[in-house]
Amino acid sequence: MERWRASKSADLYGVNQWSGGYFQVAENGDATVLPRPGATDRAVSIAEVAEGIRARGFDMPVLLRIDNILDAQIESLNETCRTAMEELGYKGRFMGAYPIKVNQQQQVVEKIAEFGARYHHGLEAGSKAELIAAMGSMRDRNAVLICNGYKDEEFIDLGLYATKLGFTCILVVELPDELPLILERSKQLDAKPVLGIRIKLSTQAGGHWADSGGERSFFGLNTTQIIDAVDLLKGAGMLDCLKMVHYHLGSQISNIREIRTAVNEACRVYAGLAREGAAVEYLDLGGGLAVDYDGTQSNFLSSRNYTLKEYCTDIFEAVMTSLDEEGIPHPTIITESGRALVAYSSVLLFNVLDVTRFQAATLPATLPEGSPSSLEYMFQALKGLNIRNMQEVLNDVIFYRDETRRLFDNGKVTLRQRSLCEQIFWTTLNEIQNLSLELKHPGPESGELERVLADIYYCNFSVFQSLPDAWAIDQLFPVMPIHRLNEEPKRRGILADITCDCDGQIDQFIDKRGTRRVLPLHEVKPYEEYLIGVFLVGAYQETLGDLHNLLGDTNVVSIRILDKGAYEFVSEQEGDTVSDVLAYVQYDPKRLFNSFRQSAERAVREGRIAPQERRKIVAAYEAGLRGYTYFER
Numbered sequence: 139m140e141r142w143r144a145s146k147s148a149d150l151y152g153v154n155q156w157s158g159g160y161f162q163v164a165e166n167g168d169a170t171v172l173p174r175p176g177a178t179d180r181a182v183s184i185a186e187v188a189e190g191i192r193a194r195g196f197d198m199p200v201l202l203r204i205d206n207i208l209d210a211q212i213e214s215l216n217e218t219c220r221t222a223m224e225e226l227g228y229k230g231r232f233m234g235a236y237p238i239k240v241n242q243q244q245q246v247v248e249k250i251a252e253f254g255a256r257y258h259h260g261l262e263a264g265s266k267a268e269l270i271a272a273m274g275s276m277r278d279r280n281a282v283l284i285c286n287g288y289k290d291e292e293f294i295d296l297g298l299y300a301t302k303l304g305f306t307c308i309l310v311v312e313l314p315d316e317l318p319l320i321l322e323r324s325k326q327l328d329a330k331p332v333l334g335i336r337i338k339l340s341t342q343a344g345g346h347w348a349d350s351g352g353e354r355s356f357f358g359l360n361t362t363q364i365i366d367a368v369d370l371l372k373g374a375g376m377l378d379c380l381k382m383v384h385y386h387l388g389s390q391i392s393n394i395r396e397i398r399t400a401v402n403e404a405c406r407v408y409a410g411l412a413r414e415g416a417a418v419e420y421l422d423l424g425g426g427l428a429v430d431y432d433g434t435q436s437n438f439l440s441s442r443n444y445t446l447k448e449y450c451t452d453i454f455e456a457v458m459t460s461l462d463e464e465g466i467p468h469p470t471i472i473t474e475s476g477r478a479l480v481a482y483s484s485v486l487l488f489n490v491l492d493v494t495r496f497q498a499a500t501l502p503a504t505l506p507e508g509s510p511s512s513l514e515y516m517f518q519a520l521k522g523l524n525i526r527n528m529q530e531v532l533n534d535v536i537f538y539r540d541e542t543r544r545l546f547d548n549g550k551v552t553l554r555q556r557s558l559c560e561q562i563f564w565t566t567l568n569e570i571q572n573l574s575l576e577l578k579h580p581g582p583e584s585g586e587l588e589r590v591l592a593d594i595y596y597c598n599f600s601v602f603q604s605l606p607d608a609w610a611i612d613q614l615f616p617v618m619p620i621h622r623l624n625e626e627p628k629r630r631g632i633l634a635d636i637t638c639d640c641d642g643q644i645d646q647f648i649d650k651r652g653t654r655r656v657l658p659l660h661e662v663k664p665y666e667e668y669l670i671g672v673f674l675v676g677a678y679q680e681t682l683g684d685l686h687n688l689l690g691d692t693n694v695v696s697i698r699i700l701d702k703g704a705y706e707f708v709s710e711q712e713g714d715t716v717s718d719v720l721a722y723v724q725y726d727p728k729r730l731f732n733s734f735r736q737s738a739e740r741a742v743r744e745g746r747i748a749p750q751e752r753r754k755i756v757a758a759y760e761a762g763l764r765g766y767t768y769f770e771r
């Protein structure tokens with residue numbers, strides 16, 4: 139037998155396919171993170187970082203942010219666009235605007251503003267609160283500040299004030315009714331607005347968010363409404379304020395064809411507005427740049443069938459093709475890429491608390507007397523099982539198991555007989571599974587068998603809080619242990635979280651050929667921590683999460699990788715305490731504490747506990763309130 143190596147694990151988990159060049163498996167079996175794609179000489183062991191986090195007193199689960207990756211992704215988007223423009227002879231510019239909703243955490247937004255400064259990378263706000271966050275985080279007046287979303291007077295006023303302060307703040311008209319209000323507020327505040335209009339495209343994109351684009355989208359103006367807007371602006375002598383055409387097709391667009399078609403349609407609208415006399419100079423293509431979560435480079439929902447280079451080349455080429463034809467100068471292209479910018483920079487780390495696995499029962503050599511014939515048939519089927527009759531035996535045991543259960547319901551089979559029936563059933567499934575492993579091609583229903591016979595790894599995290607998209611829309615994320623990767627992972631498991639909710643689990647994993655129902659994992663050793671990482675979780679996962687079972691925000695630790703694989707902890711944020719999450723759902727922790735103290739006092743009065751014991755119990759309750767919501771050691 140050939141020895142298992144780290145490279146085999148890299149292949150098994152498809153690391154080189156989904157890592158974007160940021161993650162690798164080291165010879166010693168640790169998963170490593172690199173500050174930029176391919177910078178192997180500066181690789182840092184994630185297991186070592188996790189140890190450092192523990193040493194500093196933070197419990198798992200932890201969300202680990204790697205600042206360098208955010209920096210590198212901003213650079214990569216901007217530089218790839220620059221190169222593509224140069225190669226194609228594009229005469230306009232490119233400007234990014236990060237949509238705050240994708241990850242609103244102050245640390246993330248501030249870092250994007252900092253790292254993006256050299257490219258004048260701006261921000262996009264979709265609500266008043268996001269605009270307020272953006273106005274407080276932005277310094278760069280050459281970067282754009284895009285205001286999307288439905289706007290009330292206050293929202294509009296804030297945007298106009300930003301313009302007065304010298305920011306390039308663009309108010310995007312999302313619905314026809316907004317325009318008169320914007321014009322009125324501009325007059326009131328004596329501010330000249332910079333306007334964009336969101337257009338409805340007839341291009342439909344596939345994917346989970348298909349409805350955000352297309353004629354049926356909630357936001358955006360159709361062609362008649364666009365013409366009305368132009369006439370209104372003309373009448374007010376403000377057509378020169380209309381500077382931008384905007385659309386957003388939806389997120390995670392896996393198919394490059396849809397991206398191209400949309401750009402083309404938007405260019406025709408842009409050209410039409412230029413002809414009408416609008417002073418258009420920006421074309422904002424929204425988000426949609428996808429992340430290849432499963433590494434298949436396909437048009438699967440969790441993938442994308444294009445590279446960043448192809449994306450950039452295709453959009454500039456499509457703009458040039460349509461606008462050159464119409465003799466219109468090349469606009470400044472804006473994209474609001476969020477997912478692709480931040481997904482790679484966060485990894486969720488958690489420990490395994492317990493494992494349950496299928497235990498083969500010791501079956502008797504012969505069945506006890508008086509066993510029902512359905513049991514006899516199952517027993518015979520199991521005894522006669524071989525590599526050629528697996529499907530037949532499988533069908534038989536399912537049939538007779540159901541038969542036995544029916545007899546049990548009718549009182550014809552005893553509890554003990556029913557238990558034996560289940561044992562024969564599971565033993566047969568397990569043996570079929572073992573025989574299947576000897577086959578070159580997977581045996582009958584091997585995927586399903588693998589799933590039902592899988593070990594359950596109970597893990598210290600909540601899907602609802604930390605991976606809401608895995609729960610709500612079956613989004614796939616790459617998952618693998620972050621150490622021991624130089625050992626063969628011989629077990630097959632699914633991950634259950636600590637909510638004990640039957641939806642609180644991950645049982646869909648990435649695979650080279652689609653999806654897989656089980657994850658290869660190692661045997662957990664007693665007294666040794668087993669740590670698992672969920673990768674590419676920087677986009678959308680942090681604030682969509684909810685407080686299911688009152689499990690709160692996890693601890694968050696950010697690191698910055700320095701030269702030669704050294705790194706520093708840039709910041710640590712403690713996750714929610716029990717008290718915090720109780721307050722979110724309107725409890726008053728002080729009142730709870732007082733009421734509990736009274737219960738303890740009553741117990742003293744009734745002679746159930748001694749006063750000293752009361753003190754201990756009350757202290758434990760208080761420590762519980764102050765503690766982490768997850769499993770602590």
Ligand SMILES: *Cc1c(COP(=O)(O)O)cnc(C)c1O
Binds near residue numbers: 389
């Ligand atoms: C959500 C959203 C984005 C971000 O899209 P990604 O696919 O994450 O890049 C951009 N623009 C608007 C208007 C959005 O609503």
